[in-house]
Amino acid sequence: GAVVSQHPSWVICKSGTSVKIECRSLDFQATTMFWYRQFPKQSLMLMATSNEGSKATYEQGVEKDKFLINHASLTLSTLTVTSAHPEDSSFYICSARLIQGAGNTIYFGEGSWLTVV
Amino acid sequence: ILNVEQSPQSLHVQEGDSTNFTCSFPSSNFYALHWYRWETAKSPEALFVMTLNGDEKKKGRISATLNTKEGYSYLYIKGSQPEDSATYLCAFNDGTSYGKLTFGQGTILTVHP
Numbered sequence: 001g002a003v004v005s006q007h008p009s010w011v012i013c014k015s016g017t018s019v020k021i022e023c024r025s026l027d028f029q030a031t032t033m034f035w036y037r038q039f040p041k042q043s044l045m046l047m048a049t050s051n052e053g054s055k056a057t058y059e060q061g062v063e064k065d066k067f068l069i070n071h072a073s074l075t076l077s078t079l080t081v082t083s084a085h086p087e088d089s090s091f092y093i094c095s096a097r098l099i100q101g102a103g104n105t106i107y108f109g110e111g112s113w114l115t116v117v
Numbered sequence: 118i119l120n121v122e123q124s125p126q127s128l129h130v131q132e133g134d135s136t137n138f139t140c141s142f143p144s145s146n147f148y149a150l151h152w153y154r155w156e157t158a159k160s161p162e163a164l165f166v167m168t169l170n171g172d173e174k175k176k177g178r179i180s181a182t183l184n185t186k187e188g189y190s191y192l193y194i195k196g197s198q199p200e201d202s203a204t205y206l207c208a209f210n211d212g213t214s215y216g217k218l219t220f221g222q223g224t225i226l227t228v229h230p
Contacts, residue, residue: 004160034216043121044206044220093161097216104215106151108160 002028004096006109013116018082021112023094029074030096034106035067038091050077050094084116119143121209123221130197131229137193138224140207144188148212152181152192155204155223164192164205197228 003026013019023033033050048069049057056069066088068080077096081088093111097104121142130136142150149168153161165174170185178195194201204225208218 009158032214032216034218036220041222043222044208044218046217046219049214049217095216095218105163105166106216106218107163108153110158110160 002026002096002098002105002107004030004094004107004109006094006112008112009110010113011115013084013114015085015116016083018080019084019114021079021081021092021094021114023077023079023096023109025075025096025098025107028096028098030077030098031074032097033071033077034095034097035069035077035079036093036095038093044093047079047092081114084114086116089114089116119209119211119219121207121219121221123205123207123224125224126222127225127227129227129229132197132199134197134228135193135195136197136226137191138205138226140190140192140221142188142190142207142209142219142221143211144186146211147185147188147209149210149215150183150185150190151208151210151218152190153206153208155206156202161206194226197226199228199230202226202228 005024007022031052035047036044038044047062050071052071058064071077095108152164155161167183172183180193204223206223208220
């Protein structure tokens with residue numbers, strides 16, 4: 001089946017620095033990818049929709065200048081958490097949409113744990 | 118804000134038991150209901166995508182039903198095995214964008230040998 005790979009799985013960064021998380025569709029092209037965040041004991045919450053070759057669409061309450069999304073190719077979307085603070089510590093996970101004829105399937109990456117110290 | 122709720126939050130069963138859990142979602146603007154199985158340190162694995170009221174889908178020992186009019190879906194596991202232990206997520210899609218999912222909190226299933 002289709003595979004989405006996310007990297008890194010774990011990252012610890014200092015407060016005030018930026019960290020980049022990559023999401024790759026390994027065996028298919030994805031014009032649309034999605035970034036979610038999950039805080040402890042909460043649901044996965046959609047942060048933004050990443051569109052290849054155009055600007056990302058952010059959900060209400062998500063700061064676009066803080067969470068920079070770049071989808072420069074059909075197989076790669078990146079999420080950069082800029083000037084990270086401890087409250088940004090969370091689990092981040094991406095998904096990619098595979099279009100097959102009239103159908104669509106969503107595949108998820110493995111997720112990335114971010115800890116800001 | 119869309120409200121998707123799953124119950125119970127966690128469940129412990131013995132090997133061989135059958136079990137089921139619930140996902141409730143808005144009954145308006147329904148497009149699709151997704152079920153995922155999520156093991157620790159792995160990617161969520163798609164189980165079912167359900168779109169039609171009254172739909173019932175089956176994959177091995179796992180099956181799911183859908184009632185879009187009242188806004189709920191049931192996931193059933195027959196003869197649970199330890200390898201079924203995982204978090205089961207449901208996610209609602211209102212059709213505004215395929216892949217834009219609103220998730221429930223999940224049901225954590227632990228199957229004891």
